[in-house]
Amino acid sequence: MIHRPLSRRTLLRGIGASLALPYLEMMEAKGATAAPKRLCSIFQPNGVYPKAWDVSGVGADFQLSPILSPLKPLMGDFSVISGADNLGQGHVQLTGSFLTGTQINHQINAVSLDQQVAALVGNRTPLSSVVLGTEPPRQGVASGEPIAYANTVSWSSPTTRVSPEINPQVAFDRIFRDRTGPAAKCEAIRRSSVLDLVMDEAKSLRRRAGSTDQAKIDEYLQSVREVEVRLEKTLDPPEPEWVPTMPPEMIGRPGPALPTDRQEHLRIMMDLMLLAFWTDTTRVGTLMTAHGFSRQNFSFLEGVTSDHHGMSHHKDKEDLTTEYTRVSTWYMEQLSYLLGRMKSIREGDGNLLDNSIVFYGSGMKDGNGHVKNDLPIIVAGHGGGSLKQGQHLRCAKGTPHSNVLHTIGRAMGLEQETFNGVSTGLVDGLIV
């Protein structure tokens, strides 16, 4: 009898109870391959108060600033990058460019870093990427672009925005559904023949349509093809490339409603992201901590009376900059939570954070004045040994932030001359 390691999905199937899975030695893959590299991009809205963000000192010898103080326990696992400039203006454009490096112009952007990496490595995991958020789209128009566009930083084509999933239950179901059991196989067979038929229908509709409508139908066809690839995987599951060293600690299936507690909501999304990486359900995760034009009320923090966007236009008044700094520090506390959890998950000889790149930042430096230069950026994790951490890297004046995207893309395996045609080089000293 051939002894095969149990697929972890066999264990995860039908999870609904909040139970840690029993640790099974059988799950230890024999002669496991190296742990996969993950990319986690995290967007934070409304910028930061520069005086409370900026760190002193350059290179390995730098001092944390007040906002960054929650990251203290993780010194050596992250770097601060300063001096990288965004392009565009206002919340919508400065959010849209965060992962694309290019400016939204009349609803056209470019493919974002996470989706470029997903296109490269996404076929190795059940989900090519997981995009999560906490706020629904907001209405209105700013500087000629719909504010709703600032709902996401993830673009799978120059015109297709990937809406973040904000409902924890829907996200949970999508990440942890049964994909290989008999029921899933039956379902896949049934769905495949449905897709064959509608694919055919779409093609004939396309022949009769005008050019712009053809583009819409192409979007449909592309989606059908991607779903088909996933169904293929169910019918003929590839041998898992990676089996977790530590058994995943499952969380219970969240309720259908959105949590009203802001911190609880963000943390449950972080926990889901973590589990998606841990179980190798995806290697690309993107998290909108809030909408790019977020007016979230932070009065649950002591001493805070304004909404986030309101306080970001602080005009250097002390009461507002204090609130603004408090909120930015809260965001760092959340980042610290996620990084800490990633670090606690053992993978081979290292941990999940060692094998990941976490790119964290905002599309603007200071909300007051929508300052787009010298973005606040943190790059954490060792990227499977590809990144040198524990430093403050100051970019030369005029460096576009697409250079940072380009560098991370390179570390994730994207072989390209430039990033979306706008980067001017790599960030010195980040890649080992």
Next chain:
Amino acid sequence: MWRLLPLLLVISPVIAEEKLEAFFSEYCYKCHDEDVQKGDLRLDLIAAKSDPIADRKIWLAILEQLDTREMPPKDPLPTGHEYLAATEWVEEIANSIDWEALKHPGHVTLPRLTKAEYNNTIRDLFGLDSQPGRTLSPDAEGRTGFTNDRDNLFLTSAELEKYIESAEIAVEALHSFEVEKVSEHREAEDMFMTEMRTQPANFTDGSVGHVLSSGQKTLYTSIEIPAYGFYRFSIRAGSTNSSPATALLRIDDSLVGELRVRGREHEVAWVEGFLSPGVHQLTLNGELPPKVKKERGKKATPKFTVLRDNANEIVGRESLANSPQFPEPEDAPKELRVLVLDWNRNEKAVQRAYEWLRLHGETGDPAELRRFKKYVIDRGQALEEVRPRLTKALGVSVEEFDKSYAKINADHLADRKALFALENGGEGIRRGFPGIDWLEIEGPVMPQEGESKIANEATAAILNGENWEGWFADFLSQAFRMPVTDDDVAKYLSLYETSVAEGAAHADAASQTVVAVLVSPRFLYRSEELPVESNRGLAKLSDYQAASRLSYFFWQTCPDAELKAAAGNGELSDAQGTQRQIARMLKDEKSRALFSTFPGQWLGYEALGESVIPDGKLFPEFDRDLSESMKEETRMLFARVFRENSSLLDLVACDATYLNQRLANHYGISGVSGDELQLVSLDGDALTKRGGLLGMGSVLTATSTPVRTSPVLRGVWVMERLLGEEPGNPPADAGELAGNAGSRGKTLREELEIHRDREDCAGCHDKIDPLGFGLEEFDALGRWRDDPKIDTSGELPDGTKFTGVGDLRKYLVEERADDFAQVVVERLLSFALGRELQFFDEPVVDGILEKTKADGFRARAVVEAIVSSYPFRHQHPSPDLELNP
């Protein structure tokens, strides 16, 4: 988007251009040329280009500036004659467009169904409102500001997967007709109570149950649900005191509903929720009364008036002094004297209740206010008994008695009237705890009559194979919103046949085939295929296509049988026939979709209570009930204006509104009871404060920050949403007021004044702020605040002065009626087409306004004009403008 600039279509007004150039360089270029560009405007380039189409907005803005003489702002100023001449030249340029040659319906991108359209359409296809698309991502609003913006409805593979799952759920939900219904009754005392030491309680009506008097106390049970569907959860409960109590029902640990009972008396309250098959856990908790607001460092202060210890003494003393009395007649017979004494004693007893009301005052606990008002009425009964005997003994009629009594006691009676009118604006924070007698679960809940025929046929065909092929052909044409060919039907049925041949049971094969229809691009996209003979160029829509547009415009769902028939028999090609359908469709309850979505998105309050929520610590009164009532008020006003074909201006100024008890209390209007919103006429003070959009909680709350009012947001809202003016973008370093602005020693107005010290701010804020301050007497939840310190006066740059909401409303309907009507027409047309309006839509909008103005812009007439307009009935395949042949 419009790339080709049709300069050829402009009749070049050369002479005007030259003269205007001279005028501009004399008066305008010093602020708007190469060197200085105030407001980002380079007039020299605009004048040199002289393109009335590409720079349409700017030319129209110039015209307005000249018209109002707002520009230039300071010396040297043009003479009156120069102004007139310049206006003429600009008009000549602006009107030099050959609209007839430019006539174009615009291209509308192939639209995917919105989330709401998807759910509604499936509801009408199966006659069952199963909301199968609950997990679809919400659609964002596009550049039109509406979620039905066709350019904004995209698709990703994650969403497509959800569409497949949703379709499967929609079909599975049909099983709810077949399964044995659930009907479970659980006595509270038999359910699991988490607090082991809590004993069942005996209620006054003899029933037994549990009082959920702390957040920890949880009643728990579980239930097996047989099929997808809506289930009704009822509780029989009473409150532990005379205030309302709320039980929270959670299913699988997520809140599905609040069950509210009004007072001590037990009653049955219910909620409905959609459930999937399987075992579900149900829990009931008492809703904790909100905590009293507490400022740090201070002792908690109760929200309501606290009576002094000697209150009873005060009431006794004052009731003697303030009670109306009948003067004792001299030398009267004993019998009469006894009656008078009896009368006066009873009046004093009644007066005691009034004195308690006085002590509690308008900040009194609403429950206490209610209690003493009830005493007033109860004790008054005794007077009613004495009165006939007294009048008989006096030898006068009851009317005569009342008249002279009112005269003698005029002051006291007026005082009583005022005391009885006391209301605490809020619903009140005092609440009781729910005492639960039992819980019942029933379902799946069956659809309404009328829907059930559709549902029965669908179920019979899909699950049992009755008339399967015949039903399917009809279903396909209904789903695709157009007649289908035999080939179309055969294509889908081949999937069914293959499955059956492979051994699938009928129900499984049929379900799979129906799922394929619901995932088909011809269902998910509202295809408006152009006829072959149009050579895929400009074409008039077929009546079926027009019916589909009409149906999604009003109902956000597919055409019903009658509308489909109207498309088939040519009724929609006929003006009267179209009007008939419009009137019918607006009356139909399905038009609720239009009246919720359109105003909610146009006026920006749709997310209220969902993602826009006032600060819970500052505004504990705000809850879902209140926000739903607010939104419902606006929705019902829109419905009335459109259904009754009233003037669009009634939306702004109206002498009635829709209120329920909760909202009426919130507004400080008395005499409305019950949860259902009802039409309430407004007069006097209430008419000034409410009546029309400006006094509605929905918009007033949505235009506040979570923590306070914002005159700027409200001013921008009036300008942008009601008057169609662009308020301009603030400079990025403009700054924003702190959340606690207005409570730091300066008024909000004073803080804003300082804020406006910059000239480049003042330019816009001089227009924005006065409008916003006009609404400043409404607090951040739209409640009226009687605070004499609030200054609501304002003066617009054109010299219009007003104070408060009454004047602002008057200004809008008297001075700005045409502008408001234009905004409504533009927004409605854009919503109906699902695209942004373009310059070539200008004559369409103008035409609708001209046609409806004489009759006062009647709402249905406006809608009729939109539905018969050129862009509504035509389609063009290309987004690039081409010259018409």
